[in-house]
Amino acid sequence: xxxxxxxxxxxxxxxxxxxxxxxxxxxxxxxxxxxxxxxxxxxxxxxxxxxxxxxxxxxxxxxxxxxxxxxxxxxxxxxxxxxxxxxxxxxxxxxxxxxxxxxxxxxxxxxxxxxxxxxxxxxxxxxxxxxxxxxxxxxxxxxxxxxxxxxxxxxxxxxxxxxxxxxxxxxxxxxxxxxxxxxxxxxxxxxxxxxxxxxxxxxxxxxxxxxxxxxxxxxxxxxxxxxxxxxxxxxxxxxxxxxxxxxxxxxxxxxxxxxxxxxxxxxxxxxxxxxxxxxxxxxxxxxxxxxxxxxxxxxxxxxxxxxxxxxxxxxxxxxxxxxxxxxxxxxxxxxxxxxxxxxxxxxxxxxxxxxxxxxxxxxxxxxxxxxxxxxxxxxxxxxxxxxxxxxxxxxx
Ligand SMILES: NC(=O)c1ccc[n+]([C@@H]2O[C@H](COP(=O)([O-])OP(=O)(O)OC[C@H]3O[C@@H](n4cnc5c(N)ncnc54)[C@H](O)[C@@H]3O)[C@@H](O)[C@H]2O)c1
Numbered sequence: 290x291x292x293x294x295x296x297x298x299x300x301x302x303x304x305x306x307x308x309x310x311x312x313x314x315x316x317x318x319x320x321x322x323x324x325x326x327x328x329x330x331x332x333x334x335x336x337x338x339x340x341x342x343x344x345x346x347x348x349x350x351x352x353x354x355x356x357x358x359x360x361x362x363x364x365x366x367x368x369x370x371x372x373x374x375x376x377x378x379x380x381x382x383x384x385x386x387x388x389x390x391x392x393x394x395x396x397x398x399x400x401x402x403x404x405x406x407x408x409x410x411x412x413x414x415x416x417x418x419x420x421x422x423x424x425x426x427x428x429x430x431x432x433x434x435x436x437x438x439x440x441x442x443x444x445x446x447x448x449x450x451x452x453x454x455x456x457x458x459x460x461x462x463x464x465x466x467x468x469x470x471x472x473x474x475x476x477x478x479x480x481x482x483x484x485x486x487x488x489x490x491x492x493x494x495x496x497x498x499x500x501x502x503x504x505x506x507x508x509x510x511x512x513x514x515x516x517x518x519x520x521x522x523x524x525x526x527x528x529x530x531x532x533x534x535x536x537x538x539x540x541x542x543x544x545x546x547x548x549x550x551x552x553x554x555x556x557x558x559x560x561x562x563x564x565x566x567x568x569x570x571x572x573x574x575x576x577x578x579x580x581x582x583x584x585x586x587x588x589x590x591x592x593x594x595x596x597x598x599x600x601x602x603x604x605x606x607x608x609x610x611x612x613x614x615x616x617x618x619x620x621x622x623x624x625x626x627x628x629x630x631x632x633x634x635x636x637x638x639x640x641x642x643x644x645x646x647x648x649x650x651x652x653x654x655x656x657x658x659x660x661x662x663x664x665x666x667x668x669x670x671x672x673x674x675x676x677x678x679x680x681x682x683x684x685x
Contacts, residue, residue, distance in 0.1 A: 295633055296325040298360075298369040298393075300353045300384045301376035303329030303339030305471050308398060309375040312425070315625035316373070319611075322633055326369065328353040331380075353384045357391045369393050370636055371421070377475040378483050382407040385422070389414050394421040394636045396629070400493045400665065401658030403483040405682070408662040412685050415655050421639050421647060423632045424658035426497040428554055430624030431572045432589045435607050437502045437556070437565055438650075440577065443600060446560030452539035454499040456491040457553040461525050461545035464518050477521050485665045486523030488514060491554070492543035492668075493661035497653055498556050499539060500660065502567075506534040506684075507541070511676045512668035517546045529668055532678075541664075573618055590615030628652040659685055 297316050302309030306329075316322045326348040330336040333351025340349020350356035353372075360369050371394040374384050382402040385395045395415075401408050401424055415422045428434055441449065465473040475481040476490055483489045500506060509532040514524035525546050531539040544550070555568035563579035577585045585598060590612055595601035610627065612619060631651035638645040647654045663682050671679035 295322045295370040298356055298372050299327035300374045311622055311625050314622050315629045318626035328356045357387050371396055377481050379481045389418050389420045396423045396632055398425045400489045400661050405662050405666050408659045412655050412659050421635045422655040424653040426653040427624050428498055428569050429501045430627040433572055433575050437567050437575055441503050447562030449503050449560045450537045451559045452499050453557045454495040454541050456495045456543045457547050457550040458545045459548040459550045462548045477523050484669045487525050487543050487545045488527035489665050492527045495541045495543055496664050507531045508534050509678050509680050510667050510671050511678050512671035513676050514672040588615050
């Protein structure tokens with residue numbers, strides 16, 4: 290008999306919410322996971338109304354406290370296997386902590402939480418309790434991100450000297466928050482977003498992409514966090530010059546005031562032998578330039594290990610990842626689905642009492658989430674000192 294689908298509970302997602310929708314599609318992608326419950330809104334009455342209006346039947350709760358408490362008494366078939374946290378940043382720590390303590394695995398949106406104190410607590414608790422915890426850094430779920438990681442780590446580009454990792458948007462080029470726009474309002478409020486606006490929101494994605502693809506860490510930063518829109522409390526432009534753990538350098542940059550740029554996340558990695566370039570708005574291919582050779586473009590679904598350029602040992606699990614044939618485009622939802630699929634595998638191992646190893650190779654780990662928060666706090670310190678080189682804290 291095939292195992293029952295995993296049961297997922299949502300924290301957040303009612304009334305005009307954004308990121309819950311790609312997630313809920315991704316959860317249902319394979320038929321092996323399903324959304325069964327939700328605490329969708331801070332006001333209990335509205336939370337219940339929103340759950341009743343959900344496009345398929347789910348059990349509504351007035352709060353995540355109620356949802357977590359009720360889980361104890363549910364029959365095994367109905368118990369939550371993991372909680373998906375899709376609330377603004379200031380409502381990550383509390384539900385994550387409570388879920389872990391109740392023995393429910395957690396998949397949490399980025400940035401992990403508001404500050405390093407919260408991040409330390411979350412990491413220590415997850416280690417102590419051994420509960421699976423993933424962080425939703427979407428873009429490493431692209432098949433091509435995974436291939437890029439393999440290519441860079443295989444040494445094809447030589448030693449990495451320079452990385453340009455960026456996420457450029459234009460939607461906050463005006464004071465959108467003054468109109469009451471939901472997603473803008475909390476992102477520019479330090480109490481709800483954390484110590485950085487643009488950096489926390491999308492700079493953390495650029496950092497994660499750099500770390501995921503290269504395997505390198507940022508050791509020191511020289512940060513310029515700027516606010517172009519008058520009266521805004523947090524940065525809307527984030528430019529960070531970085532020293533890397535192998536002695537290389539990088540630029541991690543993000544902006545929300547560059548009109549015309551939509552979700553322009555990309556990475557260019559230059560090593561001693563070549564350069565690899567990838568952009569999430571065209572995520573189906575990777576371009577590789579080796580010195581004195583024609584450029585090569587690799588398309589998802591059309592890669593043959595041992596083709597004379599790529600070694601034979603392209604990871605077997607990468608080649609086996611379910612994808613559709615090349616030319617039928619995959620994108621954002623597929624990336625999310627890949628993250629949930631890999632998280633599901635770890636949650637199933639955990640439930641079966643088997644060993645699982647969340648090493649950040651399939652989705653961002655809680656330590657990766659911690660690194661995002663540590664990066665932001667270090668950038669804030671450096672920026673306050675006019676860009677003075679500032680060391681990242683010791684890894685937790
Ligand atoms: N991974 C990505 O690509 C990506 C993209 C966008 C947003 N995000 C992250 O996802 C999170 C949500 O962002 P969004 O743009 O969807 O925000 P949003 O404002 O659109 O949605 C947030 C939801 O949380 C609900 N909420 C707030 N407090 C709550 C509480 N106490 N209990 C229950 N529900 C509550 C709101 O009512 C709303 O439904 C943020 O942390 C953001 O950084 C990630």
